Amino acid sequence: MTKTSEKGGLGKFDISLKQCIRDDLPGLLRFIDDRLELVEILEPELHLAELRRDKLLVVRLFDQKMALNVEFQTDSDLTLPERLHGYACQTYVLHKLPTLGVVIHLRPRREPPISRFVWTVNQRLLWQYEFVSLLLSDHSAEEALATGSPLLAALSPLMQQASLETVKEAAQVIWRSERDADVKDRFLTGLTVFAGELAGLQEIQQAIAQAIMEHDLIREFKGYKNIVEQGLKEGLKEGLKEGLKEGLKEGLKEGRSSTLRHLFERRLGRPLSEGEQAALVEKIEALGANVVSDVVLDTSEPEQLQAWLLAP
Numbered sequence: 001m002t003k004t005s006e007k008g009g010l011g012k013f014d015i016s017l018k019q020c021i022r023d024d025l026p027g028l029l030r031f032i033d034d035r036l037e038l039v040e041i042l043e044p045e046l047h048l049a050e051l052r053r054d055k056l057l058v059v060r061l062f063d064q065k066m067a068l069n070v071e072f073q074t075d076s077d078l079t080l081p082e083r084l085h086g087y088a089c090q091t092y093v094l095h096k097l098p099t100l101g102v103v104i105h106l107r108p109r110r111e112p113p114i115s116r117f118v119w120t121v122n123q124r125l126l127w128q129y130e131f132v133s134l135l136l137s138d139h140s141a142e143e144a145l146a147t148g149s150p151l152l153a154a155l156s157p158l159m160q161q162a163s164l165e166t167v168k169e170a171a172q173v174i175w176r177s178e179r180d181a182d183v184k185d186r187f188l189t190g191l192t193v194f195a196g197e198l199a200g201l202q203e204i205q206q207a208i209a210q211a212i213m214e215h216d217l218i219r220e221f222k223g224y225k226n227i228v229e230q231g232l233k234e235g236l237k238e239g240l241k242e243g244l245k246e247g248l249k250e251g252l253k254e255g256r257s258s259t260l261r262h263l264f265e266r267r268l269g270r271p272l273s274e275g276e277q278a279a280l281v282e283k284i285e286a287l288g289a290n291v292v293s294d295v296v297l298d299t300s301e302p303e304q305l306q307a308w309l310l311a312p
Contacts, residue, residue, distance in 0.1 A: 013106060015267075015297070016190035017072060020151050023183050027149030028070065029059065032134070034059055036068070042095075042114050058097065065101040074107045081117035085129040101131030106158055107197075109245040141166045150174045150187040159193040167195045167204055168211035189262065193297070203291050204271045260284065263296045267305055279309050 041057040088099035113133035141159040144152040153173035
């Protein structure tokens with residue numbers, strides 16, 4: 001279905017990106033080509049699972065059924081064209097479907113992106129496979145927000161003319177979408193991660209919090225516990241009354257702590273114990289929220305993350 005290339009250097013984007021795509025597949029299809037129609041989702045065959053573990057997306061374009069293979073990258077990966085070609089060949093053998101290959105580049109590139117695989121012998125063309133290369137930096141953040149897609153809203157900080165104002169508008173789009181609170185929470189977590197290209201964690205959280213207060217969304221704010229339930233609800237109300245003084249400061253402090261606790265719990269797959277919560281607070285105070293955020297997002301194994309958290 002979709003894959004994040006290890007050689008493409010996605011790092012901290014990986015988990016949030018997969019979660020957001022899973023929760024808003026129509027938004028992904030709309031971004032690639034609004035004429036794409038989802039037909040079905042198939043479990044991967046054993047041979048295909050060696051190339052990727054995701055499910056197989058079958059889409060329709062101009063009455064033609066085809067498989068859709070999407071990869072995301074931040075940096076160049078010279079092995080990507082050959083890999084896309086190999087996946088397309090195996091998909092055709094197993095399912096008799098052509099494959100629409102799509103590469104979405106999350107960061108700007110200095111050189112034009114590659115869009116085809118060419119096989120030549122003695123300078124003679126024997127085989128060619130073309131795929132689509134899309135750059136988020138070529139797309140307007142404003143237009144992405146106008147679609148109402150929570151996925152595109154979360155990704156909008158990586159698009160043209162993005163700013164902290166974009167982050168505020170993206171938070172509004174996400175919370176006005178018809179999604180469960182937990183799903184909205186995941187999109188807001190993704191927004192926080194992707195907006196890290198624009199500003200620091202505190203500025204991002206403040207922008208999201210201001211968007212909530214300005215549009216009176218606090219009443220329906222049941223998700224994103226990392227901001228509201230741990231202090232921003234009362235902290236921001238008092239902060240606005242007092243000129244965003246001590247209330248906002250305390251709200252953001254609690255927001256940072258609960259944001260990271262939320263990320264730890266998602267990576268570990270369970271709630272943190274009281275001892276682990278206390279250890280997390282000590283880590284934040286000693287190292288700073290940005291350092292702790294990088295650790296939780298860059299550590300791939302839950303056991304390593306737990307060991308780091310409990311280490312003195």
